[in-house]
Amino acid sequence: MRSSSSRRRTPHTPSRRAAAVALVGVSALLAAAVQAGAASAAPARPAAGKINPAHAALKLSPSQRAELMRDADTAKADTARSIGLGAQEKLVVRDVVKDADGTLHTRYERTYAGLPVLGGDLVVDTSKSGKTERVVKATRAAIKVASLKPQITATKAEKQAVSAAQSAGSKKTAADSAPRKVIWAASGRPVLAYETVVGGLQDDGTPNELHVITDAATGKKLYEYQGIETGVGNTQYSGQVTLTTTQSGSTYTLNDGARGGHKTYNLNHGTSGTGTLFSQSSDTWGNGTTSNAATAGADAHYGAAVTWDFYKNTFGRSGIRNDGAAAYSRVHYGNAYVNAFWSDSCFCMTYGDGSGNADPLTSLDVAGHEMSHGVTSNTAGLNYSGESGGLNEATSDIFGTGVEFYANNTSDPGDYLIGEKIDINGDGTPLRYMDKPSKDGASKDNWYSGIGSIDVHYSSGPANHFFYLLSEGSGAKVIGGVSYNSPTADGLPVTGIGRAKALQIWYRALTTKFTSTTNYAGARTGTLAAAGELYGTSSAEYTAVQNAWAGVGVGSRPGSSTGTSYESTTPVSIPDNGPAVTSSITVSGRTGNAPSNLQVTPNITHTWRGDLVIDLIGPSGTAYRLKNFSSSDSADDVTDTYTVNASSETANGTWQLRVQDQATYDTGTINGWTLTFP
Structure with missing residues (x-):
């Protein structure tokens, strides 16, 4: 058993730094990620190649979604008992997805004795009759701790968190607020812990929102992650586009009333606050170059609009939270800041101006990438570390790619390259390649057992590779004028099913199958379940999901020997x-x-x-x-x-x-x- 005293580590213990959840990462943390209660695919048999209409998610209005969430909240005590939770456990409703056949996929957080359970999230699927059909949990462990009395002080936990934040570049000498008591259940046996959040700025200028989890009995650091998630207008990257603005008298503002009131602000090289809402007497924004501050504003405003429309028209989702409310955008962050990031705390997107303030990170796929971090946060909540962190990053790459193709913009045509317009490396190359991730020099093409220990921007490679294989298949080909050549881990070919179907499968898995701790094996389980529900378990789409995962080293192909x-x-x-x-x-x-x-x-x-x-x-x-x-x-x-x-x-x-x-x-x-x- 663990000694209650502090634990001496041997000299070879590796050091850790926080990972910035931005488009370009700094470092990665290792975390155990498991999925329990694996979802099973329904034995539906839709028409070949067509989504089973019974299992298609309904496009709910914000009021309809709110009503379903109220219903789930009213029934949450009965739900907790029905799925076998203990007397001290309570459910907190977070999201509801409803299928056309009446099936509800309700996502919950959990508390224990009034304390939040981090890693205790779960999804309960119920039929139209109200019968529980399956439960997908982020942890297999029973939520129970020996004592709710900490053995260390909150001050000690705060000092440890501040030290970790300072190692990432923060100048803060205190946490943003007092550490809160939680139950930590995301990486093994649940324990009483403190969660401490420290702000400030990291070394590269990215805001710091470091969450540090400390064992309340031993004082040992259990986990840390960043809460900042880094993926007529004359734009720099998308040409001349139509923008939705608001006119008041003779003044126009970048305020999109058609999309929840999304506003775009100018930080004018500041690093805090909202900035100034872009406003002018003309409704023509920017000149296509960095000489006009409104150019980056136009790119960001356009990217937000296309991302909103992509989610609405592709998945029936109304905004990042699916509640009809808009986020907002901030451009011209910092000085020569080479990044962009999403932050849940402000519910906003922020863009730097790039090296020498010459290349703002406001390209279309970057906007889609970063805002998709918000979608992930408000659905599966994939932990931004370990294998789940790689899946989080890949989700943003996948949907950012979907946004770019959806826009159908001749100035920035869709492709399977990430950040190719912004040239962040200064050599004309993209940030990442989905057909063969290792072409960037650091990402991994295929899954292996230690992949959770590397930076999440590189451990995302197998999932990006999976999505490309599922969409387009393996081998050499030219798509939209871009040459690709995608290999497979087992040397066998994969036949793609098209990007539209691949997007539907990933989105359904994200919103109804994945949890905060889903790893690569769990992602395979979840996407197979999604494909089975949408297209049937005997469909070509279901087989393609199996083959594409085998193509990146996760699981086996159908019909293969058990060995x-x-x-x-x-x-x-x-x-x-x-x-x-x-x-x-x-x-x-x-x-x-x-x-x-x-x-x-x-x-x-x-x-x-x-x-x-x-x-x-x-x-x-x-x-x-x-x-x-x-x-x-x-x-x-x-x-x-x-x-x-x-x-x-x-x-x-x-x-x-x-x-x-x-x-x-x-x-x-x-x-x-x-x-x-x-």
Whole structure:
């Protein structure tokens, strides 16, 4: 069991910095992300290639949505009992999606003894008759803590949070408000904790809204994440466009009354406040260059309008929160600030002017990307760290791409390149490539077991790659004058189903299947469920989702063999902060090399799994890292399945699982492990 005293870490413990949730990231944190209560696809059989009308989400007016949420709020106590929550747990309604057949997908937050449960969110699906059909939870763990009395003071938690914020560049010496008590349930056994929020500015000028979670019993930092989420007008990037403005007397303002009253403000190089609403005597805005401040305003105002229309006309969504209310935009943030970001706290979009104030980050796909962070925040709420953080970033890339194609603007035609107009790298290249993410030099094409430990802008690669494969398929092709050549992890082809269908599948999964802790495996489960509901489980669309995920190393293709497994059941003790130990499996009778998707499933009991570093050792002696050390992962046990590209190894020979505990106070045992050849 964990000692109640502070925990000494060994010198090799990796240092951490906060990740800015902006278009371009700084660093990434490691977090365990799991999905429980996996959604199952309904056995509907719609017409081939058509969305099942029964499972299409209705386009609700703000008043209709509000009424459904009131109904859910009235029934929340009965719902909590019906799904087996404890006496001290209560539900808080966050969102409702209604299908044409009457099915409701209600998203809830949770409290325990009056305290918010971070990582306790869930989605309850009920039929028209009111019967609960399935529940998707962000955590499998029962919400229960030994004590609600902190063993450390809130002041200690605040000092730790301020220190973390200062390491990211903040000059703040105190938190924005007193730490609040919460239940932390997002990464293992639920514990009483403090959540502290620290403001200020980060090193690159991005506003700081660092959330730090501290164990209220031990004082250990459990998690941290950024709350700032960085993705007639004569515009710089989209040519001459039509803008919706408001006239009062002889004055025009960038106030879009047709889209919830979205306003665009000029910060004039400030970094706080709202700025000044763009207003002038003429209804012609900007001159297409940075010499006129209204040019960036026109780009931002246009981007907000197209993003609103994309969500409304593609998914029936009315604004970021789906409540008919508009966000607002701020341009000319800071001086030569090379970024753009979304902030939930102001419910607004902010754009810098780029290097030398010459290239404002107001291009269409950037606007769609950043505002889509707001949609994610108000639906699945994907944690901005680990695998869920990569999925969060990919969601913004996916919908930002959708916005660009939807606009059908000849000055900025749709493509599968992210930020190609703003040239943020100064070399004429995009920020990211969806067909082959690794072309940017840092993003990953395919999933692997350690992907949650890298920057979320790069761990987004497999999901971006999945979306491209699902939309367009693999191989070389030219789309809209742009050449693409998308590979697959297993070397097998993927046939696309078209971008429109791929968008519908991702949006339904985001709004009705994903939770705050959904990881890549959970994303596969959720998108398959969405495809099954929309197109049927025997459809080409459902099969394409399976193939596209297999194409990025997540899961297998339909009809593939379950494979042959080899198992060791001999227990091996893992010494505390000691030398590595191994467990062996001998494989024989196979021909050729091991596959590129060899599956390794450890069965390890341990009271602080973050201490463990785990490798697979092939017959050649080559080590394949399965799991890295993580000081923030306090959960028990390791039972995940890891996929390894072992195609350079001969299949036959002795394979070893090597495990080392690299910090004091906890021990465990390798109970056994399996090696599966798909």
